[in-house]
Ligand code: ADP
């Protein structure tokens with residue numbers, strides 16, 4: 001089994017990129033413009049978006065407990081657990097109502113951060129991604145690509161979370177894996193993240209049009 005685009009009235013879009021690339025900025029801009037254009041829109045971030053997933057997020061990203069260790073296999077299972085709950089509790093119901101769901105990260109993050117970044121089996125991680133989502137895939141994915149130096153500069157001086165303290169070699173593997181995945185998957189659209197915010201947004205806005213559901217002419221009750 002592979003991940004498939006959901007059949008139904010809604011559509012799932014995702015944003016990907018290394019930490020600090022600017023993808024949350026773009027996910028928010030797209031969600032706001034879609035809402036203004038009359039689409040019911042749900043913006044979710046990963047890991048997170050449900051009570052369980054936010055608890056798991058805290059475990060995964062927190063650096064306040066120096067005794068907390070997370071083995072790479074435990075890590076991939078925790079990210080997958082957070083995603084399974086988010087898909088079941090929020091994404092699938094929204095899609096069945098015809099909403100446009102925008103995921104600020106989805107399973108491609110697991111493929112690049114855990115398989116490439118942590119050196120786990122890519123076949124196993126992909127199979128796990130299918131199970132965690134019960135086969136759901138985004139119809140279009142925007143990979144906001146910036147250099148490690150640019151991403152680091154955008155993140156600024158604040159202390160990083162647990163993933164962000166994984167080191168330069170880790171993030172180089174992650175970026176290279178995103179570039180390789182973009183070659184493999186037509187679904188993934190690489191966008192030059194070095195451009196100004198508005199220019200990136202306009203590129204995405206033009207690209208996304210054919211993927212959008214029709215806007216209902218019925219006014220909301
Ligand atoms: P991410 O979600 O990928 O970690 P954010 O969207 O939170 O990244 O952006 C990280 C920082 O970079 C923020 O301060 C944001 O304002 C800034 N930023 C986002 N996009 C751009 C851009 N195209 N050019 C310059 N700065 C940007």
Ligand code: TYD
Pocket residue numbers: 018019020021024045046047061079105106107109110111113114161163164
């Ligand atoms: P977050 O603060 O949301 O980062 P960003 O603003 O860059 O999106 O932190 C999420 C972190 O978790 C980020 O370093 C990427 C990582 N991550 C994985 O390693 N695997 C995954 O499956 C997901 C969803 C995120």
